[in-house]
Amino acid sequence: MDALRERLLAWMNGTADEDFGAVALEVFALQFARNAAYRAYAVARGRTPETVARWQDIPAIPTDAFKFPAHPLRTFPAAAVAKTFRTSGTTRDVRGRHEFDDLSLYESSILHGWRHAGLPAPANPWFLSQAPADAPDSSLVHMFETLRRANAPRTDHRWLIDGGGNFLPQGLRDTAAAGEPVALFATALALLRWTEQQPPLALPAGSWIFETGGYKGVSVELDKDAFRARVAEHFAVPVARILNEYGMTELSSPFYAWPDEPAHRGCPWTRIRVIDPETGGEAPQGEAGYLEIIDLANLGSVAAIRTQDLAIARGDNAFTLLGRDPGALPRGCSRRADDLLTRP
Amino acid sequence: MTPTQRRLDALFAQRDALAPWTGKFHRDDLSALLAQQLGSPAALDDWLARGDTRGRAFPRTPLLHVVSGNTPHAAFQSVFRGLLVGAHNRVKLPSDGLPEFEAWVAQLPDDLARLVEIRRELPDAWLADSAAAVIFGNAATVETFRRLLPPGTPRIEHGPKLSLAVMFEPDEMAAQLVAADILAHEQRGCLSVQAVYVDGGEAAARAFGQKLADALRHARLHTPRPEPLTLSDAGAIANARELARFREANGDAVKLWESAGDTAWTVVFDSHPTLSPGPLNGFVTVHPLPADLPAALGPEAAFLSTAAIHPFDDAFADRLESLAIPRVCPLGHAQQPPLFWHHDGRPPLADLVTWRDRA
Numbered sequence: 141m142d143a144l145r146e147r148l149l150a151w152m153n154g155t156a157d158e159d160f161g162a163v164a165l166e167v168f169a170l171q172f173a174r175n176a177a178y179r180a181y182a183v184a185r186g187r188t189p190e191t192v193a194r195w196q197d198i199p200a201i202p203t204d205a206f207k208f209p210a211h212p213l214r215t216f217p218a219a220a221v222a223k224t225f226r227t228s229g230t231t232r233d234v235r236g237r238h239e240f241d242d243l244s245l246y247e248s249s250i251l252h253g254w255r256h257a258g259l260p261a262p263a264n265p266w267f268l269s270q271a272p273a274d275a276p277d278s279s280l281v282h283m284f285e286t287l288r289r290a291n292a293p294r295t296d297h298r299w300l301i302d303g304g305g306n307f308l309p310q311g312l313r314d315t316a317a318a319g320e321p322v323a324l325f326a327t328a329l330a331l332l333r334w335t336e337q338q339p340p341l342a343l344p345a346g347s348w349i350f351e352t353g354g355y356k357g358v359s360v361e362l363d364k365d366a367f368r369a370r371v372a373e374h375f376a377v378p379v380a381r382i383l384n385e386y387g388m389t390e391l392s393s394p395f396y397a398w399p400d401e402p403a404h405r406g407c408p409w410t411r412i413r414v415i416d417p418e419t420g421g422e423a424p425q426g427e428a429g430y431l432e433i434i435d436l437a438n439l440g441s442v443a444a445i446r447t448q449d450l451a452i453a454r455g456d457n458a459f460t461l462l463g464r465d466p467g468a469l470p471r472g473c474s475r476r477a478d479d480l481l482t483r484p
Numbered sequence: 485m486t487p488t489q490r491r492l493d494a495l496f497a498q499r500d501a502l503a504p505w506t507g508k509f510h511r512d513d514l515s516a517l518l519a520q521q522l523g524s525p526a527a528l529d530d531w532l533a534r535g536d537t538r539g540r541a542f543p544r545t546p547l548l549h550v551v552s553g554n555t556p557h558a559a560f561q562s563v564f565r566g567l568l569v570g571a572h573n574r575v576k577l578p579s580d581g582l583p584e585f586e587a588w589v590a591q592l593p594d595d596l597a598r599l600v601e602i603r604r605e606l607p608d609a610w611l612a613d614s615a616a617a618v619i620f621g622n623a624a625t626v627e628t629f630r631r632l633l634p635p636g637t638p639r640i641e642h643g644p645k646l647s648l649a650v651m652f653e654p655d656e657m658a659a660q661l662v663a664a665d666i667l668a669h670e671q672r673g674c675l676s677v678q679a680v681y682v683d684g685g686e687a688a689a690r691a692f693g694q695k696l697a698d699a700l701r702h703a704r705l706h707t708p709r710p711e712p713l714t715l716s717d718a719g720a721i722a723n724a725r726e727l728a729r730f731r732e733a734n735g736d737a738v739k740l741w742e743s744a745g746d747t748a749w750t751v752v753f754d755s756h757p758t759l760s761p762g763p764l765n766g767f768v769t770v771h772p773l774p775a776d777l778p779a780a781l782g783p784e785a786a787f788l789s790t791a792a793i794h795p796f797d798d799a800f801a802d803r804l805e806s807l808a809i810p811r812v813c814p815l816g817h818a819q820q821p822p823l824f825w826h827h828d829g830r831p832p833l834a835d836l837v838t839w840r841d842r843a
Binding site: 184204205208417420 | 734736746
């Protein structure tokens with residue numbers, strides 16, 4: 141596993157090149173051999189390293205399968221677990237667990253995926269979330285911290301929600317007053333709450349916003365355009381400068397889209413496929429279906445993940461996101477911030 | 485002839501059109517229903533002696549009905565009751581309509597037609613001055629109308645419910661009957677059976693799962709889906725299947741039976757007794773019948789509407805008493821509630837009237 145990890149890291153940082161299809165089959169073989177819960181599922185699907193000859197046939201595991209601690213989806217023993225990210229959820233929900241023995245691929249995928257996507261370096265980042273110490277099992281907060289350490293290592297106290305769920309707006313206000321452009325990272329839900337509870341705050345010219353997650357289940361009903369317009373007006377940031385990230389706890393690699401882009405784009409070590417749920421086969425080109433993602437940075441768990449989001453394929457690793465399956469139980473990164481925010 | 489008698493005659497004349505949605509009825513049944521719910525078939529027409537006073541029932545009118553699109557039953561039954569008590573009925577239909585109900589309204593004779601208005605969009609005036617509202621729908625719909633209606637407007641709420649079946653004798657006949665209760669209206673009604681509990685332990689439940697799979701497979705040959713599922717509906721089934729497959733493959737006491745190549749029917753045996761809403765459209769779970777029912781079934785038991793049992797016997801029904809399910813019925817009849825039933829445990833006509841006394 142270490143050798144494969146090193147090859148993937150080299151691919152990510154650009155010192156080596158790999159053929160996705162070939163590496164994907166190696167990753168599948170490794171996960172089949174070492175991840176007992178995944179192996180059992182793959183066998184039940186009739187998919188083994190002997191029968192899978194192309195990455196398109198690697199069986200994807202449903203995200204809800206991460207909710208069964210008795211069947212851990214990892215390639216390493218329990219004693220080697222170094223980090224566990226948990227899906228958000230209310231107290232009645234069962235939370236999924238994504239376990240890691242090593243975060244090097246996870247963090248490398250975030251940083252080099254950022255570069256591949258051609259995104260601006262966040263030299264002055266602010267995070268509309270809790271600090272890592274207050275949310276140690278949040279994959280999103282870890283992503284934020286990874287970006288902060290890499291791009292602005294001397295910054296600190298950039299977390300705009302305290303451990304009790306209250307906004308801490310003063311630092312961002314002071315920065316805005318000083319005129320330095322800001323990169324504001326947030327869940328869509330936290331942005332919505334901020335715009336409800338805080339006075340408008342004009343960020344300096346050149347600022348931009350990173351938003352992720354949905355906001356279903358809150359009292360307001362806004363479509364995506366109305367949401368962006370509201371955020372743009374509140375922070376005096378052009379709509380075109382609001383980046384959307386698609387990610388989830390069960391994945392290591394994010395996908396990004398600016399508002400004027402038709403599809404979310406992933407990095408070279410990811411692939412997507414869109415499945416017709418009626419037949420289980422791939423949806424015809426250009427038609428909607430369920431999004432499955434093969435993320436080779438998920439080396440220690442399962443690379444092939446079946447999401448509960450509807451999408452249209454736009455190439456090997458890009459898709460137009462149609463949104464959450466209304467039939468699925470509500471979940472998403474945004475719920476964490478929402479649950480913790482103190483209502484006025 | 486009193487106004488009530490004229491309405492009863494007019495409704496009786498509609499019996500053939502109404503029968504698929506209300507069940508068959510005679511003219512005398514309608515009088516008896518008024519007598520049972522309001523004390524007398526003349527309660528809406530006369531000041532009748534009631535103890536030391538005289539009382540008369542008056543319909544809450546105009547009466548707003550908010551009906552869901554999963555089946556037309558709710559619309560037919562709710563408006564039928566509104567007409568029985570003489571209310572003016574305003575019916576807010578789902579935005580994509582309710583063809584069977586709209587066709588029925590279109591052919592009503594003048595004396596009933598003038599008492600029924602239907603709209604796909606909700607007029608503001610209906611919210612402002614309706615005397616009461618009967619609301620069918622999911623939790624979001626119920627909550628929406630709590631906010632929209634003036635605080636003083638009485639609401640008769642029929643929020644999301646689910647139903648189950650209990651096999652005390654899990655034979656093949658039972659499998660065929662429960663298959664009908666599962667597939668009727670594509671399992672989208674509150675009376676649709678979503679889970680089957682089998683007396684006799686895990687082995688009996690697992691064996692019944694196989695029988696039920698055979699029955700559903702056979703039933704789908706004769707009654708295929710009326711229309712393809714949406715992506716979301718098919719996806720919900722596919723997701724639930726894959727999760728069952730994952731658990732079964734990993735040694736949980738779970739067994740999956742499924743139609744090949746499509747989502748037409750699915751049976752999941754699960755030894756764990758927790759009651760959970762499923763993805764509908766021909767998806768059912770089978771569990772051993774636990775001893776401590778309320779605790780074993782969990783919080784969803786509070787949303788039960790009907791238990792269809794086999795055989796239908798008071799002694800068996802009594803074994804479910806701790807669940808306080810509003811209705812227990814014979815297997816195969818879950819989707820055909822009787823005319824006199826207490827819908828979700830409520831007196832359906834009594835809710836639609838107010839009383840004035842003269843003493």
